[in-house]
Amino acid sequence: MADLPGDADLLARFRAASASAEVVFWRAAGSPAETFRELAAFAEEHGIEWDRYGERGAVAQLESEVAALLGKPAAVMFPSGIMAQQATLRAWCDRSGSRRVALPDLSHLVHHEQDGPRRVLGLELEWLTTGRETATAASLAAVGGRLGAVMVELPLRDAGCLLPAWDDLVALSAAARERGVAFHADGARIWESVGHWGRTLAEAADLVDSMYVSLYKGLGATSGAVVVCPEDLAGELRSWRTRMGGTTFSMTAAAVGGLMGIRADLDRFDRYRTWAVALAGELRERGIRTFPEQPHIATFLAYAPGEVDEVNARVVAHVEEHGVVPCGLWSASEVPGWVVTELTCYEAAVERDPADVAEQIAAVVA
Structure with missing residues (x-):
């Protein structure tokens, strides 16, 4: 992956706007208190010891x-x-x-x-x-x-x-x-x-x-x-x-999180990958290239023509206006005049229509 964009103001605005926005890719970050409550509930239910x-x-x-x-x-x-x-x-x-x-x-x-x-x-x-x-x-x-x-x-x-x-x-x-x-x-x-x-x-x-x-x-x-x-x-x-x-x-907190993930997520990854393949197809129809062309897992790279600061300014403006993070910030790719970002399709993504998500991404990079 290319380095993260260097515009500190854009990065700060993106983080501030994303804190209260809906996230499409990766996982929405819960608060520490929410996470600790989930860990505690699982530990109590399953009799976990230190x-x-x-x-x-x-x-x-x-x-x-x-x-x-x-x-x-x-x-x-x-x-x-x-x-x-x-x-x-x-x-x-x-x-x-x-x-x-x-x-x-x-x-x-x-x-x-x-x-x-x-x-x-x-x-x-x-x-x-x-x-x-x-x-x-x-x-x-x-x-x-x-x-x-x-x-x-x-x-x-x-x-x-x-x-x-x-x-x-x-x-x-x-x-x-x-x-x-x-x-x-x-x-x-x-x-x-x-x-x-x-x-x-x-x-x-x-x-x-x-x-x-x-x-x-x-x-x-x-x-x-x-x-x-x-x-x-x-x-x-x-x-x-x-x-x-x-x-x-003690490594108990991290171990409990791993035990929770094994029970909750192992059966979901095929669904995530299938959705990612569908999204990649929709992106290609809108002039955004993907690598691999057909994703191997639910994470892949997306490439679009554009300049980093201009594209990221549109991403940040979209988050601030709509309260939705359609994708992460983009970086300069190895090809001049193109930008790249990584997309990871988990539960928040697969609840949406991949065509709608592709349209949002195309709108911010166009």
Whole structure:
């Protein structure tokens, strides 16, 4: 994704107007008090108990449920996905004796973690793919030398939530195992992705040695992440979590949010994806391009001709006048004279007619 627009006044006006407006995309942010009441009601209904330093209670229950869903022997909760993935890759690398990790150059680890994998954990990053390309067995074969791990992002978020073909993923898994390289997946949005392949969560997780899943992306928790993995690696991950300052006194609130999301959202993602595909079709009819052309999950990129400040001024004016946020702010795209935004279609979106939503978006970018 391109950087956020730089006009501070527009950004401030957008945030102020959006605070009391109807939101079409992502999720409407409830107040802290509302969120805490929902967590408390769920905890009381289900007899949730406190964890202590990541053991017992809500955390143990969440780890057990996530491991079962993904068909893995063990799971470890972390306070953040950044910590979860860096710890996992370091653990695999320590086993292999090599700090080299092959991953996409658009990976979250490369663009959104302030060089943490290299500066904090000493990992050496090699490009498995570059740009909007999904990995294949040939991609791995092109990375020579000894590797500590190979990683894919499912989906590749900064490429418009792009997913590889299932057969390519199967072949990549086989190639990693034949080469004796640990295969890890950034599955932050795996909950939303398996419907694209017509596969189960366990079938997807079976192709990798470990997978990180997010508790707030898709599932709507306040924070948190879980890594599913072999039992012996789980022990190493708990040690790394402590070393990295992640074994906090309690992670119960985030764990309860994850448990709520598992019960509430897992059956909804196919509906969201179907609606996103319909919206993308409506947008293309109005001269707005989408990538992927047919979204793989309920999140995708939209491109339109225009200049950033002019388009965003119309978006802000629309929110202020109508009390509806038709889309987020737009950024300059890689193509001069075009702007781009990311659209995530959840419950607030699918309650609307995709043609009406496309018309609103077209009106603010026209």
